[in-house]
Amino acid sequence: MREYSIAVIEGDGIGPEIVREAVSVLEAAGKKYGFHLNLTPVLLGGASIDRYGVPLTQETIEIAKKSDAVLMGSIGGDAKTSPWYRLEPSRRPEAGLLGIRKALGLFANLRPAWLYDELKGACPLKEEAADRGFDLLIMRELTGGLYFGKRETVEKDGVLVATDTLTYSEPEIRRIAVKAFEVAGKRRKKVTLVDKANVLDSSRLWRKVTAEVAEKYPDVSLENMLVDNCAMQLVRDPSQFDVVLTENMFGDILSDEASMITGSIGMLPSASLNETSFGLYEPSHGSAPDIAGKDIANPLATILSAAMMLRYSLSEDEAADAVENAVRKVLKDGYRTGDIYTEGTRKVGTARMGSLVAERV
Amino acid sequence: MREYSIAVIEGDGIGPEIVREAVSVLEAAGKKYGFHLNLTPVLLGGASIDRYGVPLTQETIEIAKKSDAVLMGSIGGDAKTSPWYRLEPSRRPEAGLLGIRKALGLFANLRPAWLYDELKGACPLKEEAADRGFDLLIMRELTGGLYFGKRETVEKDGVLVATDTLTYSEPEIRRIAVKAFEVAGKRRKKVTLVDKANVLDSSRLWRKVTAEVAEKYPDVSLENMLVDNCAMQLVRDPSQFDVVLTENMFGDILSDEASMITGSIGMLPSASLNETSFGLYEPSHGSAPDIAGKDIANPLATILSAAMMLRYSLSEDEAADAVENAVRKVLKDGYRTGDIYTEGTRKVGTARMGSLVAERV
Ligand SMILES: CC(C)[C@H](C(=O)O)[C@@H](O)C(=O)O
Ligand SMILES: CC(C)[C@H](C(=O)O)[C@@H](O)C(=O)O
Secondary structure, three states: OEEEEEEEEOOOOOHHHHHHHHHHHHHHHHHHHOEEEEEEEEOOOHHHHHHHOOOOOHHHHHHHHHOOEEEEOOOOOOOOOOHHHHOOHHHOHHHHHHHHHHHOOOOEEEEEEEOOHHHHHHOOEOHHHHHHOOEEEEEEEOOOHHHOOOEEEEEEOOEEEEEEEEEEEHHHHHHHHHHHHHHHHOOOOEEEEEEOOOOOHHHHHHHHHHHHHHOOOOOOEEEEEEHHHHHHHHHHOHHHOOEEEEOHHHHHHHHHHHHHHHOOHHHOEEEEEOOOOOEEEEEOOOOOHHHOOOOOOOOHHHHHHHHHHHHHOOOOHHHHHHHHHHHHHHHHOOEEOHHHOOOOOEEOOHHHHHHHHHHHO | OEEEEEEEEOOOOOHHHHHHHHHHHHHHHHHHHOEEEEEEEEOOOHHHHHHHOOOOOHHHHHHHHHOOEEEEOOOOOOOOOOHHHHOOHHHOHHHHHHHHHHHOOOOEEEEEEEOOHHHHHHOOEOHHHHHHOOEEEEEEEOOOHHHOOOEEEEEEOOEEEEEEEEEEEHHHHHHHHHHHHHHHHOOOOEEEEEEOOOOOHHHHHHHHHHHHHHOOOOOOEEEEEEHHHHHHHHHHOHHHOOEEEEOHHHHHHHHHHHHHHHOOHHHOEEEEEOOOOOEEEEEOOOOOHHHOOOOOOOOHHHHHHHHHHHHHOOOOHHHHHHHHHHHHHHHHOOEEOHHHOOOOOEEOOHHHHHHHHHHHO
16 A cells, blocks of 8 residues: 655645545545555644644645645635734734745646536636637746845835845746746646746846747747736637746736636646655635535636646656546536536535545546 | 817827827717817827837827827837837837826826627637627836836956846835726725735735725725736736736736636727826727728727726816717617628728718717
């Protein structure tokens, strides 16, 4: 029996209930494909603030580091109502998320966005575009740029001046460019580097380094696109993209835009990888505190994140395929949580959706 | 007879032909409403590089400064084919654009995005969204942030490290926040401040200063939204927005996204204002070198930019209304350039479209 140790962060809001379903699907897959998961619960974000006063503890980092992967629900809450948001930014739930990315060196954030045949109706784009379909993957740099640069707010001549710094070095760009080309090689063999090279020095370095990496992958094509144009092209024709490689902040914006054009962000997983096979897996959507604990949240993004974990961190490709096929099967069989429900389909809750997938693995 | 002096930058690609039509519409409006425009042609961007070797000369700045406003076509060309793009970034056409914004202190970029009833078919969003319609205005800060911060690329321990700096001061934020609330007061009385306050110090300063300004406009509501969420909301439901206030880079990305959801970027004007009534007016679209000189470009965005000039810089509101109504009338009468042509409408070229509008002023 193959054994894996997984750190599990339930997270805030709907986090615990969607993680629970992902875990039961993983256990069904383990039973069928002959592996066992040793799960260690750890805290991050709001739950960690509630318990320890800080969003990320050394203990969480240590346990994560000793694990083969981390499975996570969603972090954070409603900024309008939660007491967490009265804390200093550096002590809020998001700071835990940024902290764990940095502490574990998770520099490559993979966020796929695609349309399921069964959910085309939810796509906010015109029918022609939805029928054409799309299947792209945003490869976002996750531990550099404006997120982790020096920042300060100082008073100068009686007025406040705030500064954030966007820095990238050659090795930081090279390692994620390599990942992008590797992944594109197994897909439709196209990388689109998105930047603002007509303005930013850092973008010009991205172009230089990525072009160098591209030379080693003659079967994968490289296209350059400005970020403002990319924001347009995602709406105009998302089918033109395969792998979109970009820096941290642009990736934050574009991956959310890309997830919205699918019309079902409750279906989109994500993986954050370091240089080894280790990774952190979480749904692309937020913690939706308004519907927490009501058994109506869609657990499929978390279940699909667990499938990514099987594939990228545990090399259990067969099991990963089985989970992804089970999700497709459940959709085909007409089951839907409220967020993706349409007339003529069968509405189910969070727990039932999890069991339906587990049964089909 | 009221007299105004206007500096005219024809620009590159389709610039000259679309500016020509805007000028003839302005002249028709002047005849009808009793004003005269003294036009002084000046160079910027590619045309200036071709003539003087640099994208912006002191002469252009001086003439612009002595004028009541600047009317401009589109700047730049095709990075793949134009010799300009073999020059240093600081000597390319775009550098002229950034240079003139800074030299003239044009800190407030107004970019409206709306759907014409007649062009709803071009909207890439589903019919429901197109039928609901939208009419928003992006108010983008234009002379600060990453565009104008210190930048450098240095070699450290044998590797290149590139840095760009994002800085904003209280007065820089306050003056554009004031403009946003003033403009919103004449519209649907809602300002959405878009930032990344969960990460950036500069964004937190934007929130602080904008909240202070908001107190002076009790009839205008202020909403805060994170930039990644805004990129989603523009696709999900653009009708929720009135005035979107944001910093330079976020504004670049979001205004292009917003223009694409209209489906007809050939229809969208823009204004860039300083503290006085002076402004620079240009279409939101690019210079489309591939169709330059073929009499097929859509001049309406430039004509509508001229209407914004009448309104914001010359206080010729009646004439501005007349031009905007003339554009609406031309659309109603079924005339279309190729980019917005659909079956059953009448296809016309650039020059003919200009005359059709001028006749209706
Ligand atoms: C919560 C926030 C700090 C985070 C980010 O901006 O990276 C989130 O938007 C994400 O994309 O995971
Ligand atoms: C050409 C480029 C420098 C410019 C910008 O980014 O501001 C353009 O995209 C715009 O929006 O006017």
